Amino acid sequence: MxxxxxxxxxxxxxxxxxxxxxxxxxxxxxxxxxxxxKRPSITTIVANGRKQERYFWGESEIIIxxxxxxxxxxxxxxxxxxxxxxxxxxRRVLSSIEQALEVxxxxxxxxxxxxxxxxxxxxxxxxLAKSRDVLLVGPSSVGLLVPGVMKLGAIGGTQHxxxxxxxxxxxxxxxVVSTSGGIVNELIHTVTSSGLGVSFALALGGDRYPLTSPxxxxxLAEADPATKRIVYFGELGxxxxxxxxxxxxxxxxxxxxxxYIAGSVAELFETPPQFGHAKALxxxxxxxxxxxxxxxxxxxxxxxxxxxxxxxxxxxxxxxFEPSEQTIGPRRRSLIVSHISGDRSGETQLxxxxxxxxxESQSIASLVLSLLLGQHVQSKRAIxxxxxxxRLLVDHGPYVSGAVNTIVAARAGxxxxxxxxxGLLTIGPRFGGAINAAAGNWLDGVKNEKTAAEFxxxxxxxxxxxxxxxxxxxxxxxPDPRVSALRKFAKNKNSDRYLxxxxxxxxxxxAKKDNLILNVDGVIAAIMLDILESELxxxxxxxxxxxxxxxxxxxxxxxxxxxxTSHYLDQRRHDEGLLRLSSDDVRYIG
Numbered sequence: 001m002x003x004x005x006x007x008x009x010x011x012x013x014x015x016x017x018x019x020x021x022x023x024x025x026x027x028x029x030x031x032x033x034x035x036x037x038k039r040p041s042i043t044t045i046v047a048n049g050r051k052q053e054r055y056f057w058g059e060s061e062i063i064i065x066x067x068x069x070x071x072x073x074x075x076x077x078x079x080x081x082x083x084x085x086x087x088x089x090x091r092r093v094l095s096s097i098e099q100a101l102e103v104x105x106x107x108x109x110x111x112x113x114x115x116x117x118x119x120x121x122x123x124x125x126x127x128l129a130k131s132r133d134v135l136l137v138g139p140s141s142v143g144l145l146v147p148g149v150m151k152l153g154a155i156g157g158t159q160h161x162x163x164x165x166x167x168x169x170x171x172x173x174x175x176v177v178s179t180s181g182g183i184v185n186e187l188i189h190t191v192t193s194s195g196l197g198v199s200f201a202l203a204l205g206g207d208r209y210p211l212t213s214p215x216x217x218x219x220l221a222e223a224d225p226a227t228k229r230i231v232y233f234g235e236l237g238x239x240x241x242x243x244x245x246x247x248x249x250x251x252x253x254x255x256x257x258x259x260y261i262a263g264s265v266a267e268l269f270e271t272p273p274q275f276g277h278a279k280a281l282x283x284x285x286x287x288x289x290x291x292x293x294x295x296x297x298x299x300x301x302x303x304x305x306x307x308x309x310x311x312x313x314x315x316x317x318x319x320x321f322e323p324s325e326q327t328i329g330p331r332r333r334s335l336i337v338s339h340i341s342g343d344r345s346g347e348t349q350l351x352x353x354x355x356x357x358x359x360e361s362q363s364i365a366s367l368v369l370s371l372l373l374g375q376h377v378q379s380k381r382a383i384x385x386x387x388x389x390x391r392l393l394v395d396h397g398p399y400v401s402g403a404v405n406t407i408v409a410a411r412a413g414x415x416x417x418x419x420x421x422x423g424l425l426t427i428g429p430r431f432g433g434a435i436n437a438a439a440g441n442w443l444d445g446v447k448n449e450k451t452a453a454e455f456x457x458x459x460x461x462x463x464x465x466x467x468x469x470x471x472x473x474x475x476x477x478x479p480d481p482r483v484s485a486l487r488k489f490a491k492n493k494n495s496d497r498y499l500x501x502x503x504x505x506x507x508x509x510x511a512k513k514d515n516l517i518l519n520v521d522g523v524i525a526a527i528m529l530d531i532l533e534s535e536l537x538x539x540x541x542x543x544x545x546x547x548x549x550x551x552x553x554x555x556x557x558x559x560x561x562x563x564x565t566s567h568y569l570d571q572r573r574h575d576e577g578l579l580r581l582s583s584d585d586v587r588y589i590g
Contacts, residue, residue: 002108002135004146004175004200004224013041013150014080016073016104018096019087020047020066021113023158026055028085030160031151033058034169034326041150042085044077046070051545059331070103072541078103084110085143085152093139094121101132111152112138115207116278122209129211137212140277141205142181145188147171147198155184155203160328165189167323172197174314175221177214178233179204179240179277180262187231190311195319199227206277215243222253229256229317231310232301234292235275236263236282241292245299258313259296260304263289339374351376365390372554373546379535385489389524389555392482393432395563402426406564410571411579423564424557429467432521432556438468439525440547442498445505447540452504468522469506475515486523493534502526525552 117139143153178184365387406423474480509516532538
């Protein structure tokens, strides 16, 4: 079974959060920062709705990536994860833990926050924990704390000032075990204010079947060389305290236990009342608080008659624990976050370097690609391809719809920005906006090892055109010269797997109709995927992210903006007046 000593050895533990709970996650990061860690323990949040969440690291802000499911994690991230904090709803606790333990092979501990997990699910989780040798804490638990190493949950406080006040930045020698999440923090404060420190603290959870029982928690403390004594909070109901007493009598629990058992007031009622936790109901006299106190006292536990007696008994140990007073200063959340540019010490920077130094050392294509990707790009091949694409797409005559709309707006007397906007708003699936969709489809086809026939059939089945395939003007016997020119950037290190796939699709489509060729959008998308993968090391997941944010269409938008602007200026120079269609241009069918 995993031991506290083993957990304590995980100084650089990496944690994945299943679901998001901003307050608790922030408190975990605050504990990490206050104990002097160099990086946050929580590496990823698995949740829907966004790609990242912002938190504070000390006084500064940091980004924690968010993924929609565990399959999005790289193998390296999966292997590095050692702990889970689970904020999923009660009905999803079992399935999410099962999946996590399947995908994350090195997880040793997990805490479960949800209340009222189905009891059948809890029993299945018990078996799972034993078979995988994983310490599962909860359900309905505020978590596990090993001061200086890990804080997995709200345990110890959710405000950084409370964490400092609780004295849990520095490790001590007294374990805290509690069936109550609220009381565990009271006990932590009681321990540290009594001159002792906390070696670890565990909130077992208030559901009927806690995945770590009080007796198991006691054995963890007994085996922990850093723990000298245990403070325990129990309640009426169940037989956990009888098992603890049995361990003491058998000599398996030798360390001092200072215990308080809540629920004596229930004995004043004729019918036993149900307390807040599912187990907190004395079904018979043996399950009453008084009976439990008696059996524990008889086996050697220091039993407290009131909660205040806990501190009184702890002070007898004469502890001289001096907690760290490390604090976090004032902090303010920024309105926006930029990875691209900003001021540092009064100097404008691009991608981490001074603006002037950056622009003087880079070509426009290098700068554009770096800014679009949000990182400095050094690859000569990637920059050359970007430069060629930007030049190639700059204009394709005044006949195309975007240019026409720019011209119409200019001749109607609209200003530059309005006319340019009219042209840009024309960009879409049928004009210039197919590069991104093509990239997404080539990526999906290669990733899922589809054949060209399967790929084309999937589009035929839903009656949709394939982005990147087909042209009104060009055919097999009259090929688009731009496509031929672009293909000189093939022969990439990944064997051009995206271009090869796109061409295989074109082989299938041109067999049906000779103008269903691989068009400019399709070939740009394929070669850019190949270059990003070969030259910049982009993974399939990173390429997918670029598709999601419409990186590939940005190349067309940027380049063609120059063409649209040129057409606007051209029309303003000639000033031919309002463009109006004649009756020959419109056939009225009335």
